[in-house]
Amino acid sequence: MTTGVSNQEIHDLSNKLFSSILLEQQKYMAIKGPDEDKKHLSDSILQEYEQLKGRGFFFNYVSSGKGHGPFTELIDGSIKYDLIGAIGPNLLGHSHPLYIKAHLEAAASDVMMCGNLLTHKEAYNLSKEIIDSVKGSKLKHFWFSGSGSFANDTALKMLWQKKDPSHRLIAFEKAFAGRSIATQDITYNPDYRVGQPQTIEVDHVPHYDHSDPENAIKKTIDALDAVVKANKGQHCAIMLELIQGEAGFVYGTKEYYETVFKWAKEHDLYIWVDEVQSFGRTTELFAFQMFGLDEYVDVVTIGKALQACGTLFSEELNPKPGLVAGTFNGSLASLNAGQKVVHYLREGNFYGSDGRMKYLEDQFLNRLSVLSKGTCKGKIGYSGGVGTMISFEIGDSSKEITIKFVKKLYENGILSFMAGKEPTRVRFLLPTCLTDEHIEEIFKILIKTVEDVL
Ligand SMILES: Cc1ncc(COP(=O)(O)O)c(C=O)c1O
Numbered sequence: 001m002t003t004g005v006s007n008q009e010i011h012d013l014s015n016k017l018f019s020s021i022l023l024e025q026q027k028y029m030a031i032k033g034p035d036e037d038k039k040h041l042s043d044s045i046l047q048e049y050e051q052l053k054g055r056g057f058f059f060n061y062v063s064s065g066k067g068h069g070p071f072t073e074l075i076d077g078s079i080k081y082d083l084i085g086a087i088g089p090n091l092l093g094h095s096h097p098l099y100i101k102a103h104l105e106a107a108a109s110d111v112m113m114c115g116n117l118l119t120h121k122e123a124y125n126l127s128k129e130i131i132d133s134v135k136g137s138k139l140k141h142f143w144f145s146g147s148g149s150f151a152n153d154t155a156l157k158m159l160w161q162k163k164d165p166s167h168r169l170i171a172f173e174k175a176f177a178g179r180s181i182a183t184q185d186i187t188y189n190p191d192y193r194v195g196q197p198q199t200i201e202v203d204h205v206p207h208y209d210h211s212d213p214e215n216a217i218k219k220t221i222d223a224l225d226a227v228v229k230a231n232k233g234q235h236c237a238i239m240l241e242l243i244q245g246e247a248g249f250v251y252g253t254k255e256y257y258e259t260v261f262k263w264a265k266e267h268d269l270y271i272w273v274d275e276v277q278s279f280g281r282t283t284e285l286f287a288f289q290m291f292g293l294d295e296y297v298d299v300v301t302i303g304k305a306l307q308a309c310g311t312l313f314s315e316e317l318n319p320k321p322g323l324v325a326g327t328f329n330g331s332l333a334s335l336n337a338g339q340k341v342v343h344y345l346r347e348g349n350f351y352g353s354d355g356r357m358k359y360l361e362d363q364f365l366n367r368l369s370v371l372s373k374g375t376c377k378g379k380i381g382y383s384g385g386v387g388t389m390i391s392f393e394i395g396d397s398s399k400e401i402t403i404k405f406v407k408k409l410y411e412n413g414i415l416s417f418m419a420g421k422e423p424t425r426v427r428f429l430l431p432t433c434l435t436d437e438h439i440e441e442i443f444k445i446l447i448k449t450v451e452d453v454l
C-alpha cells in the first residue's frame with residue numbers, strides 16, 4: 001500500500017479484486033480474428049472519432065481494455081500481439097500485475113493527480129527510486145513533466161539559464177526530441193515543423209554511420225569542429241539520443257560516444273542525453289549506463305516506460321527559483337506504477353549480458369539475420385537494435401513498402417510501427433513478457449507477411 005485510506009476490509013477486498021481482475025485479463029492470451037457481431041465496431045467508432053479529432057488513424061485499432069502479456073484485445077473482439085507498446089510505455093506488457101496493483105492502491109487515495117502544490121508520497125517514492133538508480137553519475141535531482149517533450153524543454157531551460165547568453169544547441173541528424181515549440185527545432189525531420197517559425201538555433205551533426213564505422217568518429221568530430229568554429233562561444237550543450245528511436249535505432253559504440261563526450265567537455269559544453277524512448281529498454285536501465293558513460297552526462301530526460309516523464313540533472317544545473325514549475329507531477333496511479341516498474345526492473349533479472357533484454361535482442365536479431373540470409377533473402381535486409389528496441393528493413397526499405405508491410409502485419413495479428421526515412425524501417429518496441437512460444441508464432445506471422453507483401 002502507498003497512501004490513502006486503509007483498513008483490513010479494504011486490504012482484503014483490494015486483494016480479492018486484484019486476483020479477479022488478473023484472472024479475467026488472463027483469458028486474453030492468444031491471437032484471434034474479430035467476432036462476427038462486433039466486426040463493425042472499430043470502424044464505426046473511429047469514423048466518428050476521426051471527425052472529433054480532425055484526422056484519421058493509422059490502424060483501425062480501438063482497445064477494449066482487455067489483454068494480457070503481449071496480447072491486446074480490440075473492441076471488435078480480435079486479439080493481436082502488441083509489439084509497439086503504444087510507442088514505448090507498455091514495456092511490461094498488458095495487464096501486468098504491477099499495473100493492476102498500482103491502480104487499486106491509487107483508488108484508496110483522495111485525489112487523481114499529484115503536483116507541486118499537491119505533494120504525495122508517490123512522487124517522492126518514484127524520485128527516490130530513479131535517483132538511486134543513477135548513483136554512479138552526476139545526476140542528483142529529478143523534476144517531473146507532463147510529457148517527454150516537456151521534460152526536454154525543462155532540460156533546455158536549465159542549460160540556457162546556466163550558460164546564458166550561449167543559447168545555441170548541438171543536436172544530431174535524424175534526431176527526434178518531441179513536439180513542443182522548442183523540441184520541434186531539435187527534431188531533424190523538417191516535415192514535422194511545416195509552417196513553424198524557428199524558435200531555437202540548433203546545429204545538426206551526423207550521428208554514427210553504420211555503413212562506414214571506421215570514419216564515423218571523424219565525420220562527427222569534423223562536423224562538431226565546424227559548427228563551433230562558425231558559432232564561437234554560442235553553444236550551451238550537445239543533445240542526443242544514444243539509441244535514435246525515430247531514426248530506426250541508429251546508435252554508436254562506447255568509443256564513439258566517449259570521443260564525442262570528451263570533445264564536448266573540452267569545448268565547455270554540457271551533455272544532455274534524451275532517453276525518453278530508450279529508458280528501461282536497453283541492456284541496462286539507462287542507455288548511458290549500457291555504454292558506461294555515467295561520468296559524462298549532465299542532464300537526462302526520461303518518459304514512456306516510466307509511466308511518467310521528467311528530467312534528471314546535476315547539482316550544477318539546478319536552476320534558480322522561478323524557472324521550472326507546473327501543476328502536475330502525474331496521476332497517483334502512474335507515479336505509483338512508475339516506482340513499482342523501476343524497482344522491479346532493477347531487482348529482477350532484466351539487465352546485463354544474461355538479462356531478459358539481451359535475451360530478447362538475441363532472439364529477434366538472430367532470427368532476422370537467418371531469414372535475411374535464407375528464405376527471406378532480398379526481402380528482409382538490415383536488422384538491428386538493442387534490447388527490446390528492434391528494427392529491420394523490408395524490400396527496398398521505401399516508406400511505401402514499409403507502410404504496406406506494417407499494415408499487413410497488423411491484419412495478420414501483430415501491431416508494430418515504422419521509423420526512419422531513407423531507409424524506412426519496421427520498428428518493434430517489445431514487451432519483456434514474450435515467451436519462446438510467442439516468438440515462434442510471431443516469426444511465423446512475420447514470414448507469412450513477407451510472402452503476402454513481396
Ligand atoms: C527520443 C524522444 N524524445 C522525446 C519524445 C517526446 O515524448 P512525448 O511524446 O512524451 O512528448 C519522444 C517520443 O516519441 C522520443 O522518442
